Amino acid sequence: xxxxxxxxxxxxxxxxxxxxxxxxxxxxxxxxxxxxxxxxxxxxxxxxxxxxxxxxxxxxxxxxxxxxxxxxxxxxxxxxxxxxxxxxxxxxxxxxxxxxxxxxxxxxxxxxxxxxxxxxxxxxxxxxxxxxxxxxxxxxxxxxxxxxxxxxxxxxxxxxxxxxxxxxxxxxxxxxxxxxxxxxxxxxxxxxxxxxxxxxxxxxxxxxxxxxxxxxxxxxxxxxxxxxxxxxxxxxxxxxxxxxxxxxxxxxxxxxxxxxxxxxxxxxxxxxxxxxxxxxxxxxxxxxxxxxxxxxxxxxxxxxxxxxxxxxxxxxxxxxxxxxxxxxxxxxxxxxxxxxxxxxxxxxxxxxxxxxxxxxxxxxxxxxxxx
Numbered sequence: 001x002x003x004x005x006x007x008x009x010x011x012x013x014x015x016x017x018x019x020x021x022x023x024x025x026x027x028x029x030x031x032x033x034x035x036x037x038x039x040x041x042x043x044x045x046x047x048x049x050x051x052x053x054x055x056x057x058x059x060x061x062x063x064x065x066x067x068x069x070x071x072x073x074x075x076x077x078x079x080x081x082x083x084x085x086x087x088x089x090x091x092x093x094x095x096x097x098x099x100x101x102x103x104x105x106x107x108x109x110x111x112x113x114x115x116x117x118x119x120x121x122x123x124x125x126x127x128x129x130x131x132x133x134x135x136x137x138x139x140x141x142x143x144x145x146x147x148x149x150x151x152x153x154x155x156x157x158x159x160x161x162x163x164x165x166x167x168x169x170x171x172x173x174x175x176x177x178x179x180x181x182x183x184x185x186x187x188x189x190x191x192x193x194x195x196x197x198x199x200x201x202x203x204x205x206x207x208x209x210x211x212x213x214x215x216x217x218x219x220x221x222x223x224x225x226x227x228x229x230x231x232x233x234x235x236x237x238x239x240x241x242x243x244x245x246x247x248x249x250x251x252x253x254x255x256x257x258x259x260x261x262x263x264x265x266x267x268x269x270x271x272x273x274x275x276x277x278x279x280x281x282x283x284x285x286x287x288x289x290x291x292x293x294x295x296x297x298x299x300x301x302x303x304x305x306x307x308x309x310x311x312x313x314x315x316x317x318x319x320x321x322x323x324x325x326x327x328x329x330x331x332x333x334x335x336x337x338x339x340x341x342x343x344x345x346x347x348x349x350x351x352x353x354x355x356x357x358x359x360x361x362x363x364x365x366x367x368x369x370x371x
Contacts (some may be wrong), residue, residue, distance in 0.1 A: 001014060001231070001355055001356075003218070005220075005241045006020060006153075007296065008165065008218075009143070011029075012032030013033050013348070013352060014032065014033075015028070015033035015034070016241060017033055017240055017244050018036045018066055018145075018243060018245040018248075019035065020038040024254055024344055025054065025253075026054055026057045027345060028060045028344055029061040029062060029063045031345045031349075032348065034062055034066065034068050034142070036059070036064040036143065036145060037054060038100065040066075040067070043128075044128070044131035044132060046063075051136065059196045062141075064138075064142060064144060065145070066147055067144065067146055068149070069151055070157075085310060088307060088352050089310060091307055092303065097311070099299055101313060103293055104199040104315060108323075109318045110318065110322055125198050129351075133155055137159070137164070140287075142160075145167040150168050152183075155166045156182065165185045166185050169243075170187050170200035171191075171198060171200065172199060174213075176214050176219075176285070177214060178215050184216075187218070188222050189211075191203025191206045193284075193332055194223035194245065194284060195283075195330050196285075198283065198332075199282075203221075203222070204237070206223075208238055211238030212238070219238065219239050222242065222245070225244055226246065226334035227351065227354055228356070228357065229358045230242075232359055246334050247334060247338075248347075249264060250342075251341065251342060251344050252342060253343065255343050257324065257328075260324065263286060263324075266337075269334070269335065269336030271286060272333055276294070276301075277294035278316075278330065279308055279309045280303055280308035280309065281303040281305050284331070288325060288327075288328075290326040290327075290328065291328070337343070
């Protein structure tokens with residue numbers, strides 16, 4: 001399973017794990033892969049705490065940080081998260097606020113206790129995203145990733161000055177070419193099957209298109225990858241490693257709630273939907289009556305990023321507390337393969353063993369064909 005990315009990052013296996021949970025990220029790195037901590041849900045102060053914890057718990061192994069700096073978003077700037085949230089809330093139309101309130105009444109969702117509301121994620125606002133970058137660069141990270149387009153040129157240049165590699169996600173070959181032209185080192189070709197923000201081209205089609213478009217720049221395959229057989233398929237398509245995410249939501253170290261874990265275990269690969277109801281951009285998540293409500297043609301429809309998340313943040317917190325079956329849960333189609341809750345190390349070993357068995361089977365078939 002060794003590729004040039006293993007040598008580049010001094011890792012045993014080219015398995016990259018995106019996660020918002022520091023325990024998962026550290027466990028993957030210690031098991032021979034590369035854990036990448038998602039920063040979007042943190043304030044700069046919280047991210048500093050998380051990175052300090054990572055520094056102390058990865059046993060000297062490499063890790064990365066994933067930020068979200070969209071190339072198109074509302075123009076908001078502020079001196080504090082509260083200021084930014086107030087600005088964004090002021091942009092939300094009343095009809096959308098009324099629609100959310102109507103849904104809360106329709107689903108019989110009680111309000112949060114005083115002081116326990118949630119104001120939403122602002123990590124994709126430029127000021128906050130840049131503060132995340134500043135924090136990340138102050139730690140010994142080996143990789144910084146941007147989930148929505150190429151990072152700004154000054155961020156790429158600074159990363160290279162510090163010896164940090166830069167990756168960016170792409171849902172089209174044209175996007176991948178643009179990333180490389182901007183100086184990105186690694187392309188994550190993320191297919192339609194993936195959880196969270198994703199494009200419209202399936203992984204089996206996308207990966208070889210991207211590989212051909214950006215060669216010799218290394219490509220990580222993403223979307224629908226949760227077994228060793230799928231890793232072998234990704235390598236056969238020309239990828240030099242895999243970018244995994246949904247797989248880790250069902251691990252023992254995950255911060256997923258018991259209700260979320262139960263949903264993962266019972267869901268099939270057909271139980272996800274690509275919706276704008278969470279962030280304003282198309283993202284894959286578990287389907288529910290909540291996601292269906294936002295597709296109603298008589299409703300106002302989702303707002304753009306970051307308005308939609310701010311609009312629904314308190315509602316999502318209320319759903320998580322009292323109606324977890326409706327809570328927005330971003331996850332990919334690989335959810336249908338999550339059958340039990342396992343420690344990260346066991347998942348890593350299983351991936352590697354399945355990969356080896358698959359490659360050996362293919363090799364045996366080739367030898368038989370020669371005989």
